[in-house]
Amino acid sequence: MKRILLSLTCVMVASTGFAQQALSWDKAPLASPVVNADNTVTFNIVAPEAQKVEITGDFLPVEKVKTSHGVQEITGVEQLKKNEKGVWSYTSSALSPELYTYNLIVDGVKITDPLNVSAVRDIASMFNIFMIGGGVKGLYQVKNVPHGTVAKVWYNSPTAGLTRRMTVYTPAGYETSGTKRYPVLYLLHGIGGDENAWSELGRATQILDNLIAEGKAEPMIVVMTNGNISQEAAPGETSEGFKTPTMMLPKTMDGNFETAFPDVIKFVEHTYRVQSDKNHRAIAGLSMGGFHSLYISINNPDTFGYVGLFSAAVDKQQSGGVISVYENRNQKIDKLFSKSPKLFWIGIGSTDFLYQSNVDLRKYLDSKHYKYTYMETEGGHIWRNWRIYLSEFVQKLFK
Structure with missing residues (x-):
């Protein structure tokens, strides 16, 4: 019984170590999104087997498309680039203070960012969120003020x-x-x-x-x-x-x-x-x-x-x-x-x-x-x- 428990413990430790290693980049945990000092934002995802990874969100320029109902605005899409370690990345242009939403698209399948636990539901869709500068005039962030x-x-x-x-x-x-x-x-x-x-x-x-x-x-x-x-x-x-x-x-x-x-x-x-x-x-x-x-x-x-x-x-x-x-x-x-x-x-x-x-x-x-x-x-x-x-x-x- 002791041998079985010891074996299970070793498997659990090994599995944990592998998971941590998979989420590491130069010995530091991989993060996404990363808000940079200049208000650009870097997105990362580990997907070594993926053929194509994209990002779509309201921080990207919209595309205007003609439809039978007139001109409609479609959220833009950008490509992520993969490095030799299977990490895909994209860095945005500098963004204004705002609360933004986005999704990743891996080989045509829209997903939430595995490295970002912040998400909201809008009707039947889930979106990740991130914030620049506390939002417009800093009003969207939780501040050290009396709370309702x-x-x-x-x-x-x-x-x-x-x-x-x-x-x-x-x-x-x-x-x-x-x-x-x-x-x-x-x-x-x-x-x-x-x-x-x-x-x-x-x-x-x-x-x-x-x-x-x-x-x-x-x-x-x-x-x-x-x-x-x-x-x-x-x-x-x-x-x-x-x-x-x-x-x-x-x-x-x-x-x-x-x-x-x-x-x-x-x-x-x-x-x-x-x-x-x-x-x-x-x-x-x-x-x-x-x-x-x-x-x-x-x-x-x-x-x-x-x-x-x-x-x-x-x-x-x-x-x-x-x-x-x-x-x-x-x-x-x-x-x-x-x-x-x-x-x-x-x-x-x-x-x-x-x-x-x-x-x-x-x-x-x-x-x-x-x-x-x-x-x-x-x-x-x-x-x-x-x-x-x-x-x-x-x-x-x-x-």
């Missing part, structure tokens, strides 16, 4: 007929602030996303922590809902088990989510110490969430004093459902502005496929001389823009 609390909270939605989940951010000091009441931002995701999207992909927690600590944003509660009204919660975290995430869900933009949204507000105002008046409520969202924010606000003109549309999918409703939610849009906009909202904010990328829809909305607002704030950035329908929009929008709330 993020909770996954279940609530009953009688309208949807489900118990559903939301993500709730409460600012630093909420738990010890006695009877103090806080304003609320309802923050909505895009199609295919869920209640995890803004806290994971959008860096909402870090953005709020940092801006509040800097005195640039008011301490607020942020409610990040699941905008797919047919879902209990994010895929894999429900009673349905490990379902594959998809964009093709029923009732996403057919009026059902808007109709059920009062269930969210009722739960929040019953559960948390919030200021429950129009001037202390805000709603904002990206893409489908911007669509929802528009129609929730104009159908409830006395509910929100602040409205934010980030690359909003204006007028992209599905057929069927609760059609009355989308009827008489312009008359409902008129009603909203007759109530003098404190802020109506629109942000869009210059190459976003929804750009023209937002132009058309702005034309109507301009024709009526309605006051709104507009921000146009470079790029398309991407998280890089939405993080910026959130950072700008929250600084204007509840002043």
